[in-house]
Amino acid sequence: MPEVTAALVKELREKTGAGMMDCKRALGDTNGDIEAAVDWLRKKGLSAAAKKAGRIAAEGLIGVATRAIAGALVEVNSETDFVARNEGFQAFVRTVAERAVEGDGELEALRRSPYPNTGRNVEEELTYLIATIGENLVLRRSTRLAVSEGGVYSYMHNSLAPGLGKIGVIVALAGSAPEAALADLGRQLAMHVAAANPFYLDIASVPPAVLERERSVLREQALASGKTGGIVDRMVEGRLRKFYEEFVLLEQIFVVDQETRIAKVVENAANAAGASITVSGFARFALGEGIERNRPDFAAEVAAAAQVKH
Numbered sequence: 001m002p003e004v005t006a007a008l009v010k011e012l013r014e015k016t017g018a019g020m021m022d023c024k025r026a027l028g029d030t031n032g033d034i035e036a037a038v039d040w041l042r043k044k045g046l047s048a049a050a051k052k053a054g055r056i057a058a059e060g061l062i063g064v065a066t067r068a069i070a071g072a073l074v075e076v077n078s079e080t081d082f083v084a085r086n087e088g089f090q091a092f093v094r095t096v097a098e099r100a101v102e103g104d105g106e107l108e109a110l111r112r113s114p115y116p117n118t119g120r121n122v123e124e125e126l127t128y129l130i131a132t133i134g135e136n137l138v139l140r141r142s143t144r145l146a147v148s149e150g151g152v153y154s155y156m157h158n159s160l161a162p163g164l165g166k167i168g169v170i171v172a173l174a175g176s177a178p179e180a181a182l183a184d185l186g187r188q189l190a191m192h193v194a195a196a197n198p199f200y201l202d203i204a205s206v207p208p209a210v211l212e213r214e215r216s217v218l219r220e221q222a223l224a225s226g227k228t229g230g231i232v233d234r235m236v237e238g239r240l241r242k243f244y245e246e247f248v249l250l251e252q253i254f255v256v257d258q259e260t261r262i263a264k265v266v267e268n269a270a271n272a273a274g275a276s277i278t279v280s281g282f283a284r285f286a287l288g289e290g291i292e293r294n295r296p297d298f299a300a301e302v303a304a305a306a307q308v309k310h
Contacts, residue, residue, distance in 0.1 A: 062168035063097030064154045071152030071170040072100035072144040079135040105144030145172040153186025166287045174280040177273035185269045198249035
């Protein structure tokens, strides 16, 4: 049996990212065969990942990457906020965001895409990272925007490192305006989206079912106030305008000046540039949104702790 040297352990760690003691055990159990040790660790990593898969992962990082006419957002969750400061975890999120820019926006395709310089795909690399860090990690979602002419621009709120943070936004601008004009407008709009959290790009993109439900609620409210006939219709349309201003990007009031509609902001920028500019899409990821977390019942805990055992 060959000696398990420090050099062999170092080589295996660099190859797999696994911990030192795991590497030593893997080499010992495989008679110092590096490739067999890689497989040994892969099996161990898969086992470790499976054990952790049931834990709630609602912390982590949002990653953003842009490349001229394309941009992407990804969310990778961890169990604790502490992991977000791990350099290995940060490198993974940043790399996955870059891979997402090159892909088609589909999450499963992203998981299967090659992870650079490892011989593994993204999902397999995540498994190795789970084994190394010791927490459940989840590549939860990704999205990609692209234009044929123009650019995709980003903003990261609560940034922990370049391209990494808690709220990420990408905005796609189509048009022939100069890059400087597009970049300035794109960043301002991305900052607005981070703050205002619109749901829809324009009125036409509001799903009919959502609009009908909103109309129904507003009509019931108007009728409950004692109004009838045409007054009800006017009240519904007036309140629907408020709905658009709250949830539709182009109808919102610009957070920077608190008075100009976003549609007008874009129009003014296009006039100043002397070229066309259109907002073709946007995306906003906030870390952990929609994840149900385990909330401790502190009252129950205090009551249990206060019980006197006889």
